[in-house]
Amino acid sequence: MMIKGLYEAHLPVSDLERSIEFYTGLGLELDHIVENRLAFLWIVKDESWLGLWKTDKVELEYHPSIRHIAFQVSLEGLKDSVNWLNNKGYKPREAFGFEPTEPFVMPHNDYAHAKIHFNDPDGNSLEFICKIDNHKKLTERMYLSKWEELNQ
Known part of the structure; x- marks a missing residue:
């Protein structure tokens, strides 16, 4: 099978610094920030990560x-x-x-x-x-x- 697992997922956030603090508090490790608008945090080091995108579109109604x-x-x-x-x-x-x-x-x-x-x-x-x-x-x-x- 070609697919081995899920490498990344992304979420919209309104305040990148606050969200980095929240997710590092959960135990994720910050890897890098791109242009003060996108942060990548490791969920499992070198296996899977989460991208947090600073945007004003977080008001979208929640849907799973x-x-x-x-x-x-x-x-x-x-x-x-x-x-x-x-x-x-x-x-x-x-x-x-x-x-x-x-x-x-x-x-x-x-x-x-x-x-x-x-x-x-x-x-x-x-x-x-x-x-x-x-x-x-x-x-x-x-x-x-x-x-x-x-x-x-």
Whole structure:
């Protein structure tokens, strides 16, 4: 197969310096800035990065096809994500009807995705996500703690 993975994704931002501070606070590493209007930050060094474009077009209504990035994390990292985000001053948000008190799970046949959502300063939708097994073939969406209880 020709494609090996996703190398880059891009988001619009209104204040490049504020956004660089936000994303480096998430643990991304700034690589370079182009003409004070575009910043590239490594998500995984030498594997994938995020481009932040300074623009006045951030008022576009949110839609996941144009203003959404999901960062892959470990299950252990995800379990601590609400505390981790809150400690950094970032607020998890409601998604798919789940309050941001803990991650939730969306099942898909033999696997599921556990996730938590939050926004950047411009309202771009972000999430931490990890793929998990669904060996009991559960079909209902639920909080991660309930999922783990049912999958013991």
